[in-house]
Amino acid sequence: MIEFGFALKQTRSEDLDKTSLERFHRLLELTPSFKRCFQCGNCSATCTARQFTDFSIRRVHTSFRRGEYDGLAEELRKCMLCGKCTLVCPRGVNLRSLIINMREILDEPQKTGKR
Numbered sequence: 707m708i709e710f711g712f713a714l715k716q717t718r719s720e721d722l723d724k725t726s727l728e729r730f731h732r733l734l735e736l737t738p739s740f741k742r743c744f745q746c747g748n749c750s751a752t753c754t755a756r757q758f759t760d761f762s763i764r765r766v767h768t769s770f771r772r773g774e775y776d777g778l779a780e781e782l783r784k785c786m787l788c789g790k791c792t793l794v795c796p797r798g799v800n801l802r803s804l805i806i807n808m809r810e811i812l813d814e815p816q817k818t819g820k821r
């Protein structure tokens with residue numbers, strides 16, 4: 707088999723009957739600039755924490771957007787809040803504020819039975 711250096715990802719689907727986006731909508735209220743994110747990955751490419759760990763801020767905020775919150779609180783502890791990602795974002799997303807708000811929301815007790 708030819709090795710192309712990349713692999714196709716498994717197909718995935720989101721079951722909105724089981725997934726609540728309540729926390730994501732709350733995050734948009736607190737950091738409205740996140741609505742402008744177009745998933746370019748600049749934030750991850752320049753991340754200070756990424757130089758020392760497997761942390762990916764893009765992966766974290768994409769998971770948050772999808773309502774997949776498992777393990778995100780632990781991941782976010784790798785961020786040093788240096789603010790470099792905010793400086794390089796081409797859409798002006800306030801990532802530092804986004805990260806702080808994601809941490810706070812993930813710490814809040816949940817009201818719904820959905821995950």
Ligand code: SF4
Pocket residue numbers: 742743744745746747748749750764794795796797798799801
């Ligand atoms: S750099 Fe900005 S636009 Fe690009 S993925 Fe990160 S937050 Fe989104």
Ligand code: SF4
Pocket residue numbers: 749752753754755756763784785786787788789790791792801802805
């Ligand atoms: S604030 Fe956090 S996510 Fe952003 S560049 Fe610094 S360590 Fe990375």
